[in-house]
Amino acid sequence: MPRLDNGNDPETGGNSRFSDMHGHGGEWRIEKQRLRWDILEAFADAAVEAGIPRSDDFNSGDNEGVGYFEVNQKSGWRWNTSKAFLRPVLGRANLSVWTHAQVERLTFEIDDTGQKRCAGAVLRRQGQTIEVRASRELVLSAGAIGSPHILQLSGVGPASLLRGHGIEVVHELPGVGENLQDHLQIRAVFKVSHAKTLNMLASSLSGKARIALEYALRRSGPMSMSPSQLGAFSRSDAAQPYANLEFHVQPLSLDAFGEPLHRIPAITASVCNLNPTSVGTMRLRSAKAQDAPAIAPNYLSTEEDRRIAAESLRQVRKIVSQPALAKYQPVEWKPGPQFQSDEELARLAGDIASTIFHPVGTTKMGRDDDPMAVVDSRLRVRGIAGLRVVDAGIMPRITSGNTNAPTLMIAEKAAGWMIREQERP
Numbered sequence: 033m034p035r036l037d038n039g040n041d042p043e044t045g046g047n048s049r050f051s052d053m054h055g056h057g058g059e060w061r062i063e064k065q066r067l068r069w070d071i072l073e074a075f076a077d078a079a080v081e082a083g084i085p086r087s088d089d090f091n092s093g094d095n096e097g098v099g100y101f102e103v104n105q106k107s108g109w110r111w112n113t114s115k116a117f118l119r120p121v122l123g124r125a126n127l128s129v130w131t132h133a134q135v136e137r138l139t140f141e142i143d144d145t146g147q148k149r150c151a152g153a154v155l156r157r158q159g160q161t162i163e164v165r166a167s168r169e170l171v172l173s174a175g176a177i178g179s180p181h182i183l184q185l186s187g188v189g190p191a192s193l194l195r196g197h198g199i200e201v202v203h204e205l206p207g208v209g210e211n212l213q214d215h216l217q218i219r220a221v222f223k224v225s226h227a228k229t230l231n232m233l234a235s236s237l238s239g240k241a242r243i244a245l246e247y248a249l250r251r252s253g254p255m256s257m258s259p260s261q262l263g264a265f266s267r268s269d270a271a272q273p274y275a276n277l278e279f280h281v282q283p284l285s286l287d288a289f290g291e292p293l294h295r296i297p298a299i300t301a302s303v304c305n306l307n308p309t310s311v312g313t314m315r316l317r318s319a320k321a322q323d324a325p326a327i328a329p330n331y332l333s334t335e336e337d338r339r340i341a342a343e344s345l346r347q348v349r350k351i352v353s354q355p356a357l358a359k360y361q362p363v364e365w366k367p368g369p370q371f372q373s374d375e376e377l378a379r380l381a382g383d384i385a386s387t388i389f390h391p392v393g394t395t396k397m398g399r400d401d402d403p404m405a406v407v408d409s410r411l412r413v414r415g416i417a418g419l420r421v422v423d424a425g426i427m428p429r430i431t432s433g434n435t436n437a438p439t440l441m442i443a444e445k446a447a448g449w450m451i452r453e454q455e456r457p
């Protein structure tokens with residue numbers, strides 16, 4: 033657990049602004065970004081001119097504002113859950129870590145009290161099928177796609193779906209794989225002039241060498257960059273009670289993740305609706321664990337989501353048209369200024385959008401009287417003893433912000449419950 037700053041900690045020099053809202057000293061690391069881009073500074077100024085307040089801390093209770101995201105880094109190096117929580121305890125006698133192992137299904141038995149219990153799992157490793165047994169309980173943490181897939185392959189899920197693929201129903205839970213929610217980022221791209229962008233910097237050998245040198249010498253610059261640098265949280269309209277849009281602004285552009293950068297100077301202002309009402313599904317397509325499941329997010333399938341998509345693109349345009357960005361002569365490239373109506377903008381939003389990789393909800397936590405709930409308030413799978421799901425899939429509703437830190441919080445809570453239950457069963 034992170035401990036709260038008491039104001040005298042050597043790590044913060046007793047001068048931390050984080051004393052009330054932020055802990056420190058725990059396993060998880062959060063740092064300020066080590067970079068500055070003039071074009072992003074100008075975008076932030078333009079956002080202020082468009083009515084979004086400045087923020088130097090999105091995690092102070094009210095996230096509305098524009099500023100740089102904090103990042104999971106330690107002295108400029110990427111920080112992750114493996115480095116934070118796993119590697120420091122790898123030497124423990126009661127811990128074995130197997131990589132390159134795919135869980136294919138869970139196994140079940142009837143316990144002494146006549147209850148169905150998870151007995152373990154069957155997995156593939158180095159070309160071999162291995163069965164492992166759980167002496168106490170099994171924790172499934174394969175993510176919002178992987179966990180419901182494993183449950184369905186194991187006969188836990190919607191009965192008609194499982195029978196349709198010849199899978200014996202071990203326990204019917206209609207909510208497994210339903211209620212899929214995600215944030216859809218609408219990626220508006222603007223060509224700019226007289227601005228330094230990563231597109232141009234990385235297009236030459238000398239530019240690449242400069243980037244590498246800066247990282248090698250100072251652990252700063254583009255190689256220390258997280259996927260998103262400048263952020264903003266705002267309301268799509270004044271009636272919203274709190275910020276329902278999140279912007280990720282990048283000094284670069286590309287057609288899709290994994291594709292090369294464009295070879296023209298351009299920036300991307302992506303915007304997403306943080307409280308989407310569109311809900312999708314994650315369903316297996318065959319009884320074979322190796323076959324990828326069908327993921328149907330149903331983005332923009334509600335009138336409300338389409339309206340907010342159009343409003344959010346208008347807000348991007350409002351920001352980009354402010355005086356602070358004028359010297360960079362931004363020209364809207366995608367979706368394109370010729371598109372103005374709500375219908376066009378909602379359709380174009382779908383064309384230029386992609387997931388922001390925040391799937392949640394497919395093994396949702398819920399009350400006893402909710403037939404679609406998969407896990408209870410301590411993440412125990414309903415109707416099966418000795419089985420928990422601990423990952424982003426248990427969120428009943430998507431968070432109105434990024435999902436990684438909330439998932440760590442879920443894991444930490446679950447770990448606490450498991451320890452306490454062991455001490456006092």
Ligand SMILES: Cc1cc2nc3c(=O)[nH]c(=O)nc-3n(C[C@H](O)[C@H](O)[C@H](O)COP(=O)(O)OP(=O)(O)OC[C@H]3O[C@@H](n4cnc5c(N)ncnc54)[C@H](O)[C@@H]3O)c2cc1C
Pocket residue numbers: 133134135136173174175176178179182259388389390391422423424425434435436437439
């Ligand atoms: C490209 C990308 C960028 C992101 N950026 C951000 C960000 O900037 N900020 C933020 O807050 N969130 C971000 N996210 C989202 C964040 O990573 C997730 O919300 C978080 O990782 C969810 O944690 P999880 O434990 O539920 O699932 P995961 O982190 O996906 O962990 C599930 C694990 O289970 C393994 N697995 C799955 N199936 C099996 C199987 N059958 N057998 C064995 N292992 C299996 C997977 O390999 C994976 O290691 C990003 C995600 C992606 C993909």
